[in-house]
Amino acid sequence: MWDKERRSVAAVFAAHGASSGTFASRLPWLSDHLHLSAGSLGVALLMTSIGAISAMPFAGRLVARVGTKLVARTLICAFTLVVLAASWMPSLPALAVATTLLGAVGGTSDMAMNAQGILVEKRLGRSIMSGLHGSWSTGVLIAALAGSLAAHQHVSARVHFAVAAAVIAVVTLWATHGFGTTAADVGLAEEKTEDVPLFVVPRGVILLIGLVGFCGIYAEVAAQDWSSVYMHRTLHGDEAEAAFTTGMFAFTMAAGRLSGDAVVGRLGAATTVRACGVLGALGGVLVVVAQSPAPAIVGFMLIGIGVSVVVPLAFAAAGHAGPNPTLGVAGVATIAYGAGMAAPGMIGGIANLTSLRVAFCAVAVLAGLVALGGGLLGRNAPAAVGGAGAASGLDAEQIGLSTAAGAEALANEG
Template sequence: MWDKERRSVATVFATHGAASGTFASRLPWLSDHLQLSAGKLGIALLMTSIGAITTMPFAGRAVARFGTGTVARTLICVNVAVLVAAAWMPSLLTLAACTIVMGAVAGTSDMAMNAQGILVEKRLGRSIMSGLHGTWSTGVLVAAMAGSLAAHQHIDARVHFAIAAAVLAVAVTWGTRSFRTTAADVGLAAEKKEDVPLFVIPRGVILLIGLVGFCGIYAEVASQDWSSVYMHRVLHGDEAEAAFTTGMFAFTMAAGRLSGDAVVGRLGAATTVRACGVLGALGGILVIAARSPLPAVAGFMLIGIGVSVVVPLAFAAAGHAGPNPTMGVAGVATIAYGAGMAAPGIIGGVADLTSLRVAFCAVAVLAGMVALGGGLLGRNAPAALHGAEPVRVAEAEVLATEG
């Protein structure tokens, strides 16, 4: 039963990532189609941050009222529909209107699927969040490779997005069938809808965990959204090479996350995050110093490894910090995803004033900050995240929950 539920959650993570990767892989097409400068493209991408910041604090109440499955399924379907619309927009203003909606629905659906993942992790008593986020990165990778192929074959992004949206809508509808809605549904302490505040304000340790998550997400989102543009504009690669760079970043992100649960089980969350932060900082330095495509691709791959476990472990630490996983996740996400999603806009603004190389200095610095704050992501982790043996759920108890 639990394996089935975990596969369903993983499917939704992969679908969410694929939607993001599809959009990111064709940003050079959108930029050229609308003749946008780096700064103007950054404004459009900044709207995702505004949409997310506006809606994420309300995610806890939405999930408590409608359930994780309904929220994730509905909003991811809206996300892919808006993705299709974005390719048809005739101006920066209309594109920005699309991206603000994309940020709002992507951010809230992200909270729902992460809350569901934490509920399953609590029930299993072992780390699974890194692996779930690994499937998200796998979705980004597959979508980026598809985008590279579509660009190489000169397929119009409007056609590409329409096909991708249809596939992803079917996948998320299938994946959310086995979602459990509340903690009570998986045998944890019952939570009441009226106990969930309408607006979640991060405080205390949740605030600190969120700041570590911010550093990791800034580096992640900046690299995901700007790696193709960096390769295209700074190192003069063609559209296929640019999309390939995004794919390689996503590949190492996926590899790091898929192996992250095993590494955390051996080294513990804190040590794992510190080591990854160092690798991410080195990758950022390599990207800045690169004068040809190959070293830059290697740098983006190191950044991918470096930030791979930060988000899942930040969400896991926040989700285990209190009785309501959704509230903890929403609090961290308000800082990490909300503020971190500002990275594309900040990168674009700094690039307009100076250059993309200078803009990526912040990526190297913030990846280094992840290493300094790694200890915060281990303090609220369950025993399995410290390398202890996972808690086994008795078969009789599992059967009881089925009744």
């Protein structure tokens, strides 16, 4: 039963990733259509992080009152519609408004589906979060390939986005239909909803977990956004090598996430994070010292493996850290989106003052800090080997307390 529910949640993750990938794949079209410079486009993209950060502190209360099923179902569909609306914006200010809304609905639905994933993980009694995030990465990849094909065929982004919105909405509605619930879960959620604060501020262990997540996401975003630039400008690789470098980073990150649950099941969450942090730090060092493209490509691949499990396990650790997984995820997400906003600008700023090599020294250091903080991400983790026995170890009270975040949280989550 719970494995069927896990597949439903994985499909929701993939749908969310496809929405993000659809938008990202046609950014050149948006830039050309509005005649935006790189700096102007950067401003529009910055607003997505601002929108997400602004919404995150309130997202826990929303999910607690409405439930993750309805939040995920409604806001992922809204996500696709805002992506479509962005293609009709007539100017940079209008596009910035659209991308702010994009960040708010995308971030809130992201938080809701992660909270649901944690609840299913509790029921199963084994790690599933890495695989769920692997599904997200797969959704991004599929959408990016579809966007590349649409662009190659000279299909307008407006037509492309409309078709993608319809497909993603159908998948989302179908997947959330598989979310399970019980009367006991609903009753407990209703009883606890009034205890959920309106504004979630991360503190205590949630803050520490969030800082580990910050380090991982900073390294992830830095490598994702700057790997091709580093290859081209610092190591003088051609455009094909630059694009290949970014692709290999994305490949190893997705592969790491898809295999992460099996590794966590064998080694445990803390050991897995420590090992990945070490690999990420070694990759960062290799990138910094590389004098030719080949070793740098290997370095970026190691960074991809190193950061692959950090975000899913940070969300999982936060969700397991207290009685309310929704609030824990919201707290970590607030910090995590801050990393996503800070990384591109900080890398660029350090590079302007010094060089990209120096800027990537920070990536190596932060990956090393992930290794040091690995123990935090292993707190209260599910049993290494789950199965029915582990799942049955969670009695009704434990499952109910885990859903204190919202009445329909468990009921609606899937």
